[in-house]
Amino acid sequence: MKLSLSWLKDHLDTEATSTEIAAKLNAIGLEVEGMENPAEALAGFRVAKVLTAQRHPDADKLQVLSVDLGDGQPLQVVCGAPNARAGLVGVLGTPGAVVPSNGMEMRKAAIRGVESNGMMCSSRELDLGDDHDGIIELPADAPIGTEFATFADLDDPVFDLSITPNRPDCMGVYGIARDLAAAGLGTLKPVADAVHAGSYPCPVEIRSDDREGCPAFFGRVIKGVTNGESPAWMQARLKSAGQRPISALVDITNYVMLTYGRPSHAYDIAKLAGAIVARRAKPGEGVTALNEKHYLLDDSMTVIADDNGVHDIAGIMGGEHSGCGADTTDVLLEVAYFDPERIAHTGRALTLTSDARSRFERGVDTDFLGTGLEILTGLILDICGGEASEAVHVGAPPAGGKxxxxxxxxxxxxxxxxxxxxxxxxxxxxxxxxxxxxxxxxxxxxxxxxxxxxxxxxxxxxxxxxxxxxDVPSVALPRAEGVAKPTATPLQSRERRVRRAAAARGLHEAITWSFLPMAEAEAFADEPLWVLANPISEDMKAMRPSLIPGLLMAAQRNMARGASSVRLFELGRRYLRGKGGASDERLTLGVVLAGERTPRSWQQGKAQGFDAFDAKAEVMALLEAAGAPVGNLMVMNEAGAQYHPGQSATLRLGPKNVLARFGTLHPAVAKQFDIDGPVVVAEIDLEAIPAKKGAATFTRASYTPPSLQAVSRDFAFLVPADLPAGDLVRVVKGADKKRIVDARLFDVFTGQGVPEGQKSLAIEVTMQPIEATFTDADLKAVSDAVTAAAAKQGATLRG
CATH class of the missing domain: 3.30.56.10 (Phenylalanyl-tRNA Synthetase; Chain B, domain 1)
Structure with a gap:
């Protein structure tokens, strides 16, 4: 929010300088983002009088002026303005001054062979208006030689404040003045308490048919107004706040809003028909707002309407067709209270922002409706004239006095x-x-x-x-003597290890929003979503049930910008529904691999893409880094509807404890995220990994290399075609836990020599002797144990 020093002093009696005020504002929590003085931009521009004006010898449209700056030494200036003439008092930019509109520095120059020592300026060149048809004309008694900024009262610093959402009272100059007065920087001036009784009953019926969205609607009619330009002092105030003056009636409503934080609206009665009503919009209704855009409305939105339809998106923006213009003579004033949640919902749904919305959705002063209406009435009567009706108070705002x-x-x-x-x-x-x-x-x-x-x-x-x-003292926290104990929890330590491991494997860490659009969130939701009642925007409405959607959107953006291979990971929380519908936040690691696994080259020809086994390799490596017992993991059924059928799986410890999901993304889901080609994804639930028993921290076992050489044996089994190879490998490895240290699948074969409906799985079993070399009897015992364990899975040794 912007405000000028003079505007602030209208409500705060103080002798403090702008620097002192800025320091105090920062000290009381009203951050000053910037401070500028318009007079600084006008340094070098002075009030000057044209003594003589003669035609330029080589240009019909130029004149050579003799200009007096009050020092008795007239300057020669070349000017092309049609209104330049002898006796005119205007503004001269002297050499060294910088023109505010274009940044050009003044200097002595020859124009068509005639020396010019500056420039007579127009309003546009000084950023004081849009007029550029001629140079500025000042009153004849303006003091010659005076700095123009001083003469025009432009030496008025402007503060740019960042108002936090919890301070709606400081969305007006008066509220800021109140805080400064409380901080001892002056005395707060009271609000004018004038009451305008009105000389006739209000001729327009005012009512509220939506008491939830609009609990209170105050208004009155003023007839016989003249809607010309607002006074110069008001225009100066509005310009300092970054507002463009429009007309007296519009400027007055904006001035009251910026001064007291009280939005209001003025309707041209000639453009209304029947009663003016606050009500819910009807499905299919629309309105063209003052920003010249058309908005379709629904029945969740409050509007101001008459018999012909909607005139105003309540509390956000007025309609174009009922606004006040130069020919307006009779107006209806609206000073209402609108429900903050309703205003926020409507603004988000329409993606429409305004100064009024920013105030209503934060919460305006509930007791200021009547006073606001009287202040608004008084300004209109003083500036535009007219005759006011009696005020109409419909409903009442929420009771205060907490x-x-x-x-x-x-x-x-x-x-x-x-x-x-x-x-x-x-x-x-x-x-x-x-x-x-x-x-x-x-x-x-x-x-x-x-x-x-x-x-x-x-x-x-x-x-x-x-x-x-x-004045709040800095107090150091107490510290125990000796070496400080670790402060990270086991889960935090696990998170750090996994993050380092993922980065070491060539994955790039991403940080995405915890909120998602509804469609993208629903694509990965296996249960009802958590939906925010007051989201930042409609595209950030659902709490993410998975990290994958955010990573997919990041991958799509990178690939759309030419990245041939994307390898992303993210550590964060996903938001699920726990027992009884309670919130369940799960620390999760998400991985997305898209594009080319290996780059194109003349040696390899066509580039290779990622597949489900790449995702599995990443998951296994990261689970091992997290301290999970990877040797005991079970590879089980499909990971979910988001994955390609037959190209996904889950890793579990037991049938119910799912540690990870991985696989190829379903083509329909990839299309929804606008990604071409196969995409593989994985998600690890770090909180599902069991903690180490008997140890609060993750430690590796001491390395003691075996003194005897390991022995390996190969086994080929015939198994049903639908038996997962991982199930067979797991039972083989567990056949003799004392002697067998590893088992791995190295071949899968179907075809000649293998019965139909079966497949051949070849497994290498590694055995490690500890105290003595294996005898033939030892090896046979291990072989028998492996064969017996495999038989329980329906496997037979291949002859």
């Missing part, structure tokens, strides 16, 4: 600084809080303009920030 139990000692307990009770009372009273002492505590009544204050900690925050955050 009372909070507060103990003064909490300022030191929670805030870390001791503040005297009388000082706390002064601060709270200056901020608008009312205090009643009740036995051992205070009953603090929260003012209507502070919807963010809910409890005692909020009161502490108000006291401490006004007293001075810089």
């Amino acid at each position: 009372v909070v139990r507060y103990e003064p000692a909490l300022a030191e307990t929670l805030g870390g600084v001791s503040v005297r009770e009388d000082e706390q009372k002064r601060i709270l009273a200056a901020l608008g809080f009312e205090i009643a002492e009740v036995e051992d505590h205070w009953a603090v009544t929260v003012p209507s303009w502070r919807p963010d204050v809910d409890g005692a900690p909020d009161i502490v925050e108000e006291v401490i920030r006004i007293h001075g955050l810089d």
Whole structure:
């Protein structure tokens, strides 16, 4: 939010400089993002009088002027403005000045052979308006030689503040002045308390048929107004806030909003038909807003309408066809209270932002409707003239007057600084809080303009920030003697190991949003999603049930920009529904491999893509780094509908504990994410990995190399064609746990010599002697154990 120093001083009686005010604003939590003075951009531009004006000898449209700057030494200036003439008082840019509109530096120059010592300026060149048909004409009595910024009262610093969402009271200049007064930087001036009784009943019926969306609708009619330009002082205020002056009626509503944080609207009565009503929009209704865009509405949105249809997207933006123009003579004023959640929902659904929306969705002052209407009425009558009707008050805003139990000692307990009770009372009273002492505590009544204050900690925050955050002492945390113990939990240690392992394997870490569009989230949801009631936008509405969608969108963006191979991983939380519908956040590792596994080359020809076995290799390596017992893992059925049938699996410890899912992405899902070619993905549930028994930290067993050479034997089994090879390898490895240290599949064969409906699996079994070399009897015993274990899976030795 922007405001000028003079605007602030309209409401704050202070002698503080702009620098002091900026420092105090930062100190009380109202961050100053920038401060600029328009006068600085106009340095070198002075009030000057044209003494003589003669035609340029070599150009019909140019004149050679003799210009007086009040020092008795006239300057020669070449000028092409049609209104340049002897006796005119205007603005001269002297050599060294920089033109604000284009950044050009003034210097002496010869124009068509005639020396020119500066430039007579137009309003556009000085960024003071759009007029460029001629040079600025000042009053004849303007002091010659004076700095133009000083003469035009442009020496007025502008503050650019970043207002946090919890401070709707500071979305107006008056609220900022109140905070500064409480901080001891001046005295707050009271709000004008004028009441305009009205000389006739309001001729337009006003009502609210949507008391949830619009609990209160105050309004009145003013007849006989003249909608010309707003006063120069008001235009200056609006320009300092970054607003473009439009017309008196529009400027007045904007001025009241920026001054008091109270949005309002003025309708041209000539463009209305029948009663003006706050109601729900009807499905299919639409309105063309003041930004000249057409919006389709639904019945979740509150609108202001008449008998002919919608005129206003309530609390966000008015309609184009009922706005006030130069020919407006009679107006209807609207000062209403709209439900913040309804406004936020409507704005997100329509992707429509406005100054009014930013205030209504944060929460405007519920007790300022009547006063706001009177202030608005008074300004219109003073500037535009006319005659006001009686005010109409339909409904009532939500009741304020929240009372909070507060103990003064909490300022030191929670805030870390001791503040005297009388000082706390002064601060709270200056901020608008009312205090009643009740036995051992205070009953603090929260003012209507502070919807963010809910409890005692909020009161502490108000006291401490006004007293001075810089006065809170820095206190070091106590530290135990000796060597500090590790602070990372086992899960945090596991997370660090897995992150390092993934990076070491050539994967690039990505950080994606925890929120997803509904369609992308539903593609990976196996249960109802968690949907935000107040999302940042419609595209960030669902809490992610999986890390894969965010990684897929990141992969698509990279591939769309020319990346031939994408290898991404992310460590983060996914949000599921636990027992009884409670939230269950799971620390998860997601992996996406897309594009080319190996690059194209003249040696290999066509590039190779990733397949499900690449995903399995990554999962196994990362699980081992996480400390999972990879030797005991079971490869089981399909990973889910998001995966390509027959090209995915899960890794489990037992039938129910799923540690990981991996495989090739289903082509339909890949198409939904706009990715061409096969994509393989994997997801590891790091919280499903069992902790090491008897140890709080991950440690590797000490390495003791065997003293005897290992022995390997190959076995070929005939098994049913649908038997997973991993099941057979697992039972073979467990046939003799003392002697067998490893078993691996090295061949799969079907065809000649293998019965139909079966396949041949060749497994290499590695045995390790410990105390003595294996005898033939030992090897036969192991072979018999392997054959017996395989037989339980329906496997027979191949002859």
